[in-house]
Amino acid sequence: MPVTIAGLVLAGGLSRRMGRDKASIVLGGETLAARGLRRLRPQVDLLALNANGPEGAFGELGVPVLKDHHAGFQGPLAGIAAGLAWARTAGAAQLATVPVDSPFVPEDFVARLTAAAPADRIAVARTVTGRHPVAALIPTALAADLERWLAANETRRVNAWLGTHPIVEVDFPPLVIEGEDIDPFINLNTPADLAVAERLAAIR
Numbered sequence: 001m002p003v004t005i006a007g008l009v010l011a012g013g014l015s016r017r018m019g020r021d022k023a024s025i026v027l028g029g030e031t032l033a034a035r036g037l038r039r040l041r042p043q044v045d046l047l048a049l050n051a052n053g054p055e056g057a058f059g060e061l062g063v064p065v066l067k068d069h070h071a072g073f074q075g076p077l078a079g080i081a082a083g084l085a086w087a088r089t090a091g092a093a094q095l096a097t098v099p100v101d102s103p104f105v106p107e108d109f110v111a112r113l114t115a116a117a118p119a120d121r122i123a124v125a126r127t128v129t130g131r132h133p134v135a136a137l138i139p140t141a142l143a144a145d146l147e148r149w150l151a152a153n154e155t156r157r158v159n160a161w162l163g164t165h166p167i168v169e170v171d172f173p174p175l176v177i178e179g180e181d182i183d184p185f186i187n188l189n190t191p192a193d194l195a196v197a198e199r200l201a202a203i204r
């Protein structure tokens with residue numbers, strides 16, 4: 001039987017450097033939340049958004065909106081924990097996570113990860129700029145392990161938890177746009193990053 005894969009767009013952060021909620025920023029006529037979901041949808045069997053805004057926000061997107069179980073904006077690991085619990089309950093064997101502020105997630109993101117790693121291993125995307133720890137495919141069997149780890153540890157660094165498991169790093173080539181190499185997991189943290197993405201989205 002094929003493995004059921006759930007997808008999660010991580011949009012639970014505070015967007016302090018951007019100065020406004022990144023998930024609601026419009027790029028190429030759609031919000032980054034809608035864009036992230038649209039790009040991930042064909043790659044997975046079920047889909048959710050992780051966001052910590054007011055109740056009912058993002059309701060128009062038609063996917064479950066998962067809030068962190070851990071109060072106080074504890075970073076993406078809290079969102080991943082909420083996603084793993086949801087995906088496991090829904091019967092998925094693996095959870096693919098992407099950050100909402102990566103608008104060029106490749107069409108073969110999940111396919112490359114599944115091809116490179118057995119279903120019981122964590123697979124993480126890597127490009128020339130290094131590892132992208134929140135662009136990952138994680139067995140849902142690790143849901144309880146992550147909860148225990150969060151309870152037992154102060155740090156919330158994603159790489160700190162990943163380091164407690166064997167990881168398969170999966171290489172992704174650059175996107176070539178107008179002869180320029182672009183990291184497919186480019187991250188929009190600031191208004192300047194957004195200006196670059198607006199230029200790229202207009203071309204692409």
Ligand SMILES: Nc1nc2c(ncn2[C@@H]2O[C@H](COP(=O)(O)OP(=O)(O)OP(=O)(O)O)[C@@H](O)[C@H]2O)c(=O)[nH]1
Nearest residue numbers: 010011012013014015016017073074075076079099
């Ligand atoms: N669930 C959840 N996700 C988070 C949290 N903080 C960051 N993220 C997500 O983690 C990814 C990387 O986020 P960052 O850019 O480091 O943080 P941010 O809050 O979005 O932005 P800054 O406030 O500028 O650091 C994005 O997908 C965020 O939505 C959090 O407290 N909870």
